[in-house]
Amino acid sequence: MAVTYELMKSVTAQLYRASLRKIPEDTKDALRRAETHDTNETARKTLRVMLRSAEAAEGQQRFVCSDAGIPVYVVKIGTLVRFEGDIRKAISDGFDELVRTSDPPLLQHVTNPLTLERGYRGKDVPIVTFDLVDGADHVEITCSPKALGSGRWAALEIFSFPSLETIEKYIIEVVLRAGSQPCPPVVIGVGIGGTFDYAAKLAKEAMLRPFGQKNAEPIVADMEERLLRAVNTTGFGPMGTGGDSTAMAVHVNYAAGHGFTPVAVEFNCWINRRTRARIFNSGQVEFFE
């Protein structure tokens, strides 16, 4: 038994298909809470219609948003996993199949950055990162297609021996620059430390973390709570037309590094595209988000 090309292709395509039609349960709960608590009338109206749209899309299996994004997968490979076939190609072929069979069809968002030509395929797309998990006998795949609205506001800056105040001020400045743009209420992922590339990866994984898990490290948990309060004091609100609900969550990851400290900040918009599955050596598939 093994994790096969066919399984990988079919599961990655299914995850993408589902991510376009459903927003995660924790995200719906967060929107409902925001709708109850926001003190701004326009904000409450906007949140109500967002929830109505999410229910309609899920119930009728239609797209929540027309920007289907570009395919982005985070793949964690258990060291006990056995593969059969070309797994990297399976992910790419899965997206090709989704493009061929999607009803309604997807728009062409994959863009060559040098010529601005758009299509369904492009160099290094799907964007996939791989990690190893010791002792696991499954592959865990997270699909989080990235759309333009939230994708373009991510930022990274490198500091030297920064204080927590410097780091937090930078995060708030990035939030202010994004302002009304990334379809708030957003999810904010922050990656601190490591190297240039690793901080961005940490931010991505922080952004994709389910809500409501209190960070195990008190200093990080404290930071997440304070930053969420701070972001929701900016006043941008849902869709940036005013209110107390600018972010549903701020998640922070960090890694040790040298004296230079990258700080990366990434946003997901309110529909928080995030679907997950595990494929086991046995061939069993578990869709759990």
Next chain:
Amino acid sequence: MSTNHRLQLPLTEDAVRSLRAADLVYLDGEIVITAGLPTHQRIVQHIDAGQALPIDLTGAVLLHFGGYSREVDGKLEVVYMNPTTSTRFIPYMPKIIRTFGLRAVGGKGGLDTESARAMQATGCVYLSFPGGLCTLYSDAIREVTAVGWQDLLLHYRLVKLRVAGLGPATVGIDAHGNSLYDDLQAQAAGRLERIMESLNADRGKSVPKP
């Protein structure tokens, strides 16, 4: 205070000037949509060259919406549509608004102060259509009445369509120079010092002491 309006298109200047930032609107009638940067560049080239557009935008409602359309029995239908970010069209919008006397523009994310000035001068509002309402907006489509520039990508073309109850959209910039985007950005910048003070004051409070 946010008032709800059901608006019949084409819009009169009076109807537009009666709207206030933060009001909520639903639209009935014909709108024109595009999500293309090349489209905006081409519109401005046509204006500069004194050429007519394939779809007349005089007094129109021009929305930054991306949509998937297809031909069914020789007729075009928009299968789904949703707003896209307006800010990337900022360099072109003031000229387009003034030239055609647009009555409403829209999409998501807003426009800049220069566009707001053009809107105040001509009697035009910016409508914020929340992203992620694809199902609701698509259900408001009744028929496609014209398509311009078929050489462009599907969601870049100029598409004129009739809608019923398209909304809700929030008036993000009204025809009196009020912009929620400018106001909220200024408000957030004004709050930055206080936000940093409370981030600093509360730091470590929830961390258990060893």
